Amino acid sequence: MSQKIYVSADSSALSLGAERVAVAIAKEAQQRGVEIEIIRNGSRGMYWLEPLVEVGTPAGRVAYGPVQANVVKSLFDSNFTEGGTHPLSLGLTEELPYFKRQTRLTFARVGITDPISLQDYLDNEGYKGLMNALRMDQANIVKAVTDSGLRGRGGAAFPTGIKWNTVLNTPSDQKYIICNADEGDSGTFSDRMIMEGDPFVLIEGMTIAGIAVGATQGYIYLRVEYPHAHKTLNAAIEKAYQAGYLGADIQGSGKHFDLEVRLGAGAYVCGEETSLMESLEGKRGLVRFKPPLPAIKGLFGKPTVVNNVISLASVPIILDKGGDYYRDFGLGRSRGTLPLQLAGNIKHPGLVEVAFGMTLRELLYDFGGGSATGRPIRAVQVGGPLGAYMPESQFDTPLDYEAFAAIWTVLGHGGVVVFDDTVNMAEMARYSMEFCAVESCGKCTPCRIGSTRGVEVIEDIINGRELVKNVALLRDLCNTLLNGSLCALGGMTPYPVLSALNHFSEDFGIDENAEAA
Amino acid sequence: MTERDNMHSIVQEITERFKAKPGPLLPVLHAVQDALGFVPAECVPDIASALNLSRAEVHGVISFYHYFRETPPGKHTIHLCRAESCQAMGAKQLEVHVKSRLGIDYHETTADGSFSLEPVYCLGNCACSPAMQIDHDIYGRITAETFDEIVNELGESA
Ligand SMILES: Cc1cc2nc3c(=O)[nH]c(=O)nc-3n(C[C@H](O)[C@H](O)[C@H](O)COP(=O)(O)O)c2cc1C
Ligand code: SF4
Ligand code: FES
Numbered sequence: 001m002s003q004k005i006y007v008s009a010d011s012s013a014l015s016l017g018a019e020r021v022a023v024a025i026a027k028e029a030q031q032r033g034v035e036i037e038i039i040r041n042g043s044r045g046m047y048w049l050e051p052l053v054e055v056g057t058p059a060g061r062v063a064y065g066p067v068q069a070n071v072v073k074s075l076f077d078s079n080f081t082e083g084g085t086h087p088l089s090l091g092l093t094e095e096l097p098y099f100k101r102q103t104r105l106t107f108a109r110v111g112i113t114d115p116i117s118l119q120d121y122l123d124n125e126g127y128k129g130l131m132n133a134l135r136m137d138q139a140n141i142v143k144a145v146t147d148s149g150l151r152g153r154g155g156a157a158f159p160t161g162i163k164w165n166t167v168l169n170t171p172s173d174q175k176y177i178i179c180n181a182d183e184g185d186s187g188t189f190s191d192r193m194i195m196e197g198d199p200f201v202l203i204e205g206m207t208i209a210g211i212a213v214g215a216t217q218g219y220i221y222l223r224v225e226y227p228h229a230h231k232t233l234n235a236a237i238e239k240a241y242q243a244g245y246l247g248a249d250i251q252g253s254g255k256h257f258d259l260e261v262r263l264g265a266g267a268y269v270c271g272e273e274t275s276l277m278e279s280l281e282g283k284r285g286l287v288r289f290k291p292p293l294p295a296i297k298g299l300f301g302k303p304t305v306v307n308n309v310i311s312l313a314s315v316p317i318i319l320d321k322g323g324d325y326y327r328d329f330g331l332g333r334s335r336g337t338l339p340l341q342l343a344g345n346i347k348h349p350g351l352v353e354v355a356f357g358m359t360l361r362e363l364l365y366d367f368g369g370g371s372a373t374g375r376p377i378r379a380v381q382v383g384g385p386l387g388a389y390m391p392e393s394q395f396d397t398p399l400d401y402e403a404f405a406a407i408w409t410v411l412g413h414g415g416v417v418v419f420d421d422t423v424n425m426a427e428m429a430r431y432s433m434e435f436c437a438v439e440s441c442g443k444c445t446p447c448r449i450g451s452t453r454g455v456e457v458i459e460d461i462i463n464g465r466e467l468v469k470n471v472a473l474l475r476d477l478c479n480t481l482l483n484g485s486l487c488a489l490g491g492m493t494p495y496p497v498l499s500a501l502n503h504f505s506e507d508f509g510i511d512e513n514a515e516a517a
Numbered sequence: 518m519t520e521r522d523n524m525h526s527i528v529q530e531i532t533e534r535f536k537a538k539p540g541p542l543l544p545v546l547h548a549v550q551d552a553l554g555f556v557p558a559e560c561v562p563d564i565a566s567a568l569n570l571s572r573a574e575v576h577g578v579i580s581f582y583h584y585f586r587e588t589p590p591g592k593h594t595i596h597l598c599r600a601e602s603c604q605a606m607g608a609k610q611l612e613v614h615v616k617s618r619l620g621i622d623y624h625e626t627t628a629d630g631s632f633s634l635e636p637v638y639c640l641g642n643c644a645c646s647p648a649m650q651i652d653h654d655i656y657g658r659i660t661a662e663t664f665d666e667i668v669n670e671l672g673e674s675a
Contacts, residue, residue: 015657047644132551186600186639222546223582225596225640227653262540263547266584268638282542284569284581300539343643344605350644372606381601385638417602417643431604435638 001036003081006061008111010043010196011228012189017068018051024072025053034081040198044111046098054093059084059378063090087319098348098367103329105337106314107139107353110197118243121200127245128320134253135207140169141212143316147323147337152181154271154308155384155488157401160315163305166295167213167333170303175215177206178280178299178306181222181229182264182271185384187415190339191309195222195229198313199236203259203313207246208319209305210257218259219299221276224266227433233261259325268385268439272487273306275441284439287487306415310339330356334400344417345371354399361395363416375420379428381503383412385435386492388499389425410495425504430458432496433455436481446480447490453477454497461508471510474501521559527552528560532567541568542578546585583635591626591633593671595619596650599636602643606658610618611647614661618668631672 007013007022022038031035043050049065053075062083064075071088078086090096104110113120121127133141146161165176179202185190194202206218222230236261240246248256262280264270269278274288277299298304314336318326326336336357340363342349347369354363364370364377371377379389388409390397397403404411419428433454440447454477460470478494485491501508528538531548543600545564549556556579565572579585598608619627619634626633642648645657649664656667 011655012642012657015642015645015648015655050645183641184639187602187643188639189641189643192641225637225650228655262543264584265543265547265582266637267582276520278542280540282540282570282578283574284577341643344646349646385601415643417605419605423605428601428604431601435600439638 002037002399004039004056004122005036005081006039006041006056008043008050008052009040009115009228010050010193011226012047013043013052014228016047016050016066019051020069020328021051021067024069025075028072030080032076034076036081039114041113042110042115042151043193043351044093044099045193046096046348047109047350048348049090052093053080055080055083055366059083060095061090061093063093063096064088064486065090065329091204098350099351101367102353103355105317105326105329105491106194106201106310106339106354107198107351108317109201110193110351112228113198115197115199115232116234116239118239118245119199125320125447126200126202126316128208128413129316130204130208130211130245131167133211133319134251134255134370138168138212138214141319143320144323145212146327148314148318149323149333150311150318150326151334151401152308153314153338153413154311155185157411159236160307160311163295163307164209164213165216166293167303167305168256170296172303174217174300174302175213175217175298176302176304177209177213177218178273178276178304179206179218179312180271180273180276180308181220181226182268182276183223183226183309183413184268184271185386185413185415186343187343187381188413189343190341190351190414190495192226192229194309194313195226196232199233200240201313201316202233202309203236203240203246205315206259207250207257208315209307209312211250211255213305215303215304215305216256216258218257219280220261221264221270221280222261223264230261230263237261267441268435269441269487270487272489275487276306277304280343284441286443288484299450310413311374330400331398332356332400332402334402337477338399338411338414340399340414340416342368342416342418345373345377345420346418347372356400357398359396359398360390360416363399364395364418368418371418371420373420375422378420378421378423379419379425379500381417381419381428381496382415383410384415385432386410386495387415389414389428389503390499391503408495408499410492425500425507426458426462426509427507429454429497429500429508430462432493432500433458436493439489441487441489444490446477446484447493450477450481451490451493455494458497464509471501471508524553524557524560525563528563529567532564536567542570542575546579548664550585555589558587589626592631593651594633594635596637596640598633598638598640598642598646598648600643602639602641603647606646608647610657611661611664615664618661618665632668
């Protein structure tokens, strides 16, 4: 039997040279006459160890990393295909503390299976949720999701079951399921990892959603920046059709669900659900007024479920193991697990799926290992470009929607971007305003024009011009944005700006006396 | 066949292929840009009439989305990430280097037509910051040195 070697085809692994490593391993094996089978899996999410090479052994998978093509010969010299030791040996992958300490529910198969092998998916508990759903009535499927306590992982944390229930109870000749795969938040990559590492779990989740609410057409709105995810999704969708998991008569149930991937075109605001629907309809991505809710009048005016990738990819396990199983993880009103993404200046960047409730400090130090540069961590932006900057004094906050909201911060899509003490927070605030100006859809004046004004005001502050007046002006502008914006792009840009100003006022040239004045 | 006839036939083939889909405009624009490298202004009337839209609507959509371009790109397009995670790992210094190495600013193309430079706000490669994409290939943990190596290699094959 040929030895199985795993080299990830995840785009971050590729960005570090995984393709060259896979090619080098294949070539060397051939030259030495060693029989191997290379499997291009998703990433385990331990990106400081990528390109990671794993070898299947009777004791489990043994890991080596980070591997570059020029060490492949020496790996063979160490007999790595039998799990031999080498300076890059990491031992059993699943015993690595970073991995072992996680609770992988949504990411159960990512990094383990061959992403586009339907057989691998089925062999690893795939499609069990759908098979259960096919035996249930629609209201009970929705109830399982409601009971699980699952809240939208795209940012707003709205209860998924309640949204589905509205669509279920809105009669229509046509309904839609949209997967929001725009993943525009900087510092986030969990959607990408699912789509590249376990696309079938998303397809299954969307199929269950379609059956639950009576929608026969699904769209995955994917950002154009993800060409690898695009290829993987299309390959998996084709296989699902061939095997009768998509199409007119799903597994002989008479249920119908079609699925198609549509590409975005580099507009951050198109991650906002109504802008996304405009875009899918072929228009400019202008945000719509609500009501009507998309669940009642959504895509092409029809009732539509819009859910994030992670929300939908969490549905199969809920239907497989039950709402209670999922609900038993987490605390308070934050149930289940959250796939956090550690990025920026951090020693151990990667994906950390844990139950809600761990503190930010544990995440940063126990998982992240502190900053990459070895300098003190000064600021952490949680929740994407519209999330607040948190200073050290807030690191003991538990990762929980309500605990974050209570201190005017957000968990959002779970992105955590770390900065060391060389960061200039006034510059970061300026950047947030600039980002808002670049990405504004233009519908609201404060967002369209106020953001450009905001950039100028912060530049004046940075240059020390009329500090007191300009700081007051900036606060005013932020208030206008907070109150006069149709969506969170304008409405939440004040989070990073004001948190930077409030927690790191020294970077704005403000000393205590000026603040008091 | 002239280049212009060729372009018309490409656009016609594309609009035929997507016309029946609900909301066909973005798929059409993507296919046109994939085929031609950009969406030339001369295509707009063809696209508009094939999809039953006004020219203003089509033009409005092209200009709304950062990804669609109305001018021809260089042989390679570099998307350099400007977003927070990459900034935390030195993207600003890298940006200065990239611009001076190429001798261009964002939204410009080098005089020899080899490279176009575009900003991007996150590539989902934040665990390997700073990041960039060249055509369909993604790169992580880039330094000034590795950037030069990559660009030299691509430049030679240009
Ligand atoms: C400016 C803006 C950008 C957004 N970008 C995304 C995104 O990229 N992905 C996403 O899932 N949700 C995004 N959202 C949130 C969506 O509007 C919506 O709440 C979400 O897709 C609903 O799915 P969920 O309930 O599963 O989270 C964005 C919202 C705003 C205001
Ligand atoms: S806040 Fe900005 S992005 Fe949102 S709807 Fe208004 S103008 Fe558009
Ligand atoms: S912030 Fe640069 S890749 Fe995400």
